[in-house]
Amino acid sequence: MARVYNWQLGREMSYWYPESRPKRQFAAVFDTNKCIACQTCTLACKTTWTSGKGQEYMLWNNVETKPYGSYPLAYDLKLLEMLNSQQWEGEKYTGQTVFESAPAGERVLGWRPEQQDYAYPNVGEDDCANQVDTGALMKLPHMSWFFYLARICNHCSYPACLSSCPRGSIYKRQEDGIVLVDQNRCRGYQECVKGCPYKKVFFNPMTGTSEKCIACYPKIEQGIQPQCFVNCIGKIRLAGYISRPEQARADNPIDYLVHIKKVALPLFPQYGLEPNIYYIPPIHVPDNFNRQLFGPRATEAVKTYRNAFNDRDLAGLLCLFGSTERMVTRFTRQGDVITGIEDSGAAAVRIPMNEPVHIRPAQDPRNQLVRINCP
Amino acid sequence: MKTTIALLIVLLVLGGCRRGPELVPEVVALKTDNLPASPGDSAWDRAPEHVARLLLQDLVEPRQMKATTQEVRVRALSDGAQVVFRLSWADDDLSDAPGPGKMVDACAVQIPAKLSAEPPAPQMGDDDGLVQVTYWRADWQAAVNGRGDSIKDLYPNAVVDHYPFDAQSLEKGSDAQKEMARRYAPARALGNLRAGPREKPVEDLIANGPGTLSPGPSLDSAGSGQHTRQGWAVQISRKLPEGLGGSERTQIAFAVWQGSEQESGARKMRTGWIPFVVRTAP
Incomplete structure (x- = not known):
């Protein structure tokens, strides 16, 4: 194994291949606080990419209710249990990654779901973490909680699927870091299914090959955000490109949220894959749960998000989520107007941070009527 | 009856002695x-x-x-x-x-x-x-022995609402329909030989x-x-x-x-x- 640097762990780690970063890395931020689990993203993806034979059970995009939801079943718990202790010292991970804890004869520590594990895509949906006692809904704060976690392939910097494949059928595109399964080369060994901790590679029994989220690369090549982004009702998603921490640009939306404000965090960074879908953690969830999912920065991220109202740039940037189908790679704020800018330098969208408020008096002087709000 | 049993024993003994x-x-x-x-x-x-x-x-x-x-x-x-x-x-x-x-x-x-x-x-x-x-x-x-090329052949209880290539506007079995079905099977569309459908069980x-x-x-x-x-x-x-x-x-x-x-x-x-x-x- 080679030694590579994983900035999410704050240290070097072992990986199957030497470090080779793409020219730019596709990345995204999902705001969990805005997701309503309407599954429009799931359907947008499903109807676009996985409505063929053998793809019936595939959900390249899914939304699960945490803490009990998972697809495939217990994909997260099983690996967390296998990985044993996952210690952090400050922002440095001192536990072992899935690469470092690979058993003898294996490339990655992993497990392969069985058919039945794919049979419950909505398990735990809307289930609270705790029992709701009589009258509890009348008290604040609510001690019972859940939240929605939307998931796609993380297009990791160190993909476990890629390193698991013994015949090099998975590759990471140099132009944008999107991870793809070469459908012409794959022979369906399902090693990638076993290796991916997020279980975002699926085996197609009709073609005998494995398939996964392609980040809608034909759209990205045209500067358009993927299907699950542009169809998101809750406007929770923003796609772009992420720089390495030392090269972070304050006008790059993803860099700003991830590196500068540190409000968006990777999912299960302790696995060691350097995943590139970043989450703004839910603000109403116990801190220890957030830290298990999103790492030690979760506590601070929640504080930053709660304070976004007083942070004009951050608040403005959050307004850009779901406001345009174009890929926004730069943003600026002038007063209360935030502008999303494309690669070409053209403004993709301008958003007022505060929408104009019109107060209609209850009394209609012309008609001498009292207006009511209900139709 | 005794003759039949004796014959069976002889056959079994001879069978057991058959050279491999x-x-x-x-x-x-x-x-x-x-x-x-x-x-x-x-x-x-x-x-x-x-x-x-x-x-x-x-x-x-x-x-x-x-x-x-x-x-x-x-x-x-x-x-x-x-x-x-x-x-x-x-x-x-x-x-x-x-x-x-x-x-x-x-x-x-x-x-x-x-x-x-x-x-x-x-x-x-x-x-x-x-x-x-x-x-x-x-x-x-x-597959060569006759198992069909559908998810129901693998999972008899599977229920599938609809495939895009089964749309009414496409004539069943037509070239247009087959072409569309191929597009929904990426490995087949790319010509991956292992992706089927199979005509022989070897490659x-x-x-x-x-x-x-x-x-x-x-x-x-x-x-x-x-x-x-x-x-x-x-x-x-x-x-x-x-x-x-x-x-x-x-x-x-x-x-x-x-x-x-x-x-x-x-x-x-x-x-x-x-x-x-x-x-x-x-």
């Missing part, structure tokens, strides 16, 4: 005019048998860590143009339906692409030596090292497998290696995958090189 195949220390393809049609063909009765001990695939990760299939019994016949192998191994758990987390039974025959005194590395060849592989799979056999492959397996030139291969409670008997035919047939000899290797043991790709039981000759029947 001649055991040979190398793989011998006996020359014949009529090649067998299936692994159950009586032509196999006179072919000598080599019992090949199977080893763990221990060269590359992922390695085979657990010894599963112990041995594969190999017989061979040749008509001078084709060579036919009969591989049999114990496997009482039929695995012929692929699926998430479900592997299928399979076997393969590997021969150096060129006759040489120095054969390439036995595990998939090497940079200096290409190997030819003829690969048979149980799910392909099931011809070449390799020059682990991880390099790719489709090879046609070896006119064919195959047929039968599963019983004892295990698999699989017949694989291919072109006789060029130059083989007289006093020359080459090497041959075999691999077996047990689906129920989650074996697939590099996770397999395999042999080392075994001498392989063609011999005239005595």
Whole structure:
């Protein structure tokens, strides 16, 4: 194994291949606080990419209710249990990654779901973490909680699927870091299914090959955000490109949220894959749960998000989520107007941070009527 | 009644004394005019048998860590143009339906692409030596035997609302409909030969090292497998290696995958090189 640097762990780690970063890395931020689990993203993806034979059970995009939801079943718990202790010292991970804890004869520590594990895509949906006692809904704060976690392939910097494949059928595109399964080369060994901790590679029994989220690369090549982004009702998603921490640009939306404000965090960074879908953690969830999912920065991220109202740039940037189908790679704020800018330098969208408020008096002087709000 | 019982005992005793195949220390393809049609063909009765001990695939990760299939019994016949192998191994758990987390039974025959005194590395060849592989799979056999190309053939209780290529606007079986269905099966659309639908249960492959397996030139291969409670008997035919047939000899290797043991790709039981000759029947 080679030694590579994983900035999410704050240290070097072992990986199957030497470090080779793409020219730019596709990345995204999902705001969990805005997701309503309407599954429009799931359907947008499903109807676009996985409505063929053998793809019936595939959900390249899914939304699960945490803490009990998972697809495939217990994909997260099983690996967390296998990985044993996952210690952090400050922002440095001192536990072992899935690469470092690979058993003898294996490339990655992993497990392969069985058919039945794919049979419950909505398990735990809307289930609270705790029992709701009589009258509890009348008290604040609510001690019972859940939240929605939307998931796609993380297009990791160190993909476990890629390193698991013994015949090099998975590759990471140099132009944008999107991870793809070469459908012409794959022979369906399902090693990638076993290796991916997020279980975002699926085996197609009709073609005998494995398939996964392609980040809608034909759209990205045209500067358009993927299907699950542009169809998101809750406007929770923003796609772009992420720089390495030392090269972070304050006008790059993803860099700003991830590196500068540190409000968006990777999912299960302790696995060691350097995943590139970043989450703004839910603000109403116990801190220890957030830290298990999103790492030690979760506590601070929640504080930053709660304070976004007083942070004009951050608040403005959050307004850009779901406001345009174009890929926004730069943003600026002038007063209360935030502008999303494309690669070409053209403004993709301008958003007022505060929408104009019109107060209609209850009394209609012309008609001498009292207006009511209900139709 | 007594006569019948006595007759049965005599038959059983005679059956028990029936001679098995001649055991040979190398793989011998006996020359014949009529090649067998299936692994159950009586032509196999006179072919000598080599019992090949199977080893763990221990060269590359992922390695085979657990010894599963112990041995594969190999017989061979040749008509001078084709060579036919009969591989049999114990496997009482039929695995012929692929699926998430479900592997299928399979076997393969590997021969150096060129006759040489120095054969390439036995595990998939090497940079200096290409190997030819003829690969048979149980799910392909099931397809050839008549299993349909639909999810309901794999999962009879599956319910599918609609496929885009089943839209009413597309005439069923038309070229336009077939073309659209291909687009929804990426591996098929790209021409990945392993992606089906299958017309034969074997494929011809070449390799020059682990991880390099790719489709090879046609070896006119064919195959047929039968599963019983004892295990698999699989017949694989291919072109006789060029130059083989007289006093020359080459090497041959075999691999077996047990689906129920989650074996697939590099996770397999395999042999080392075994001498392989063609011999005239005595």
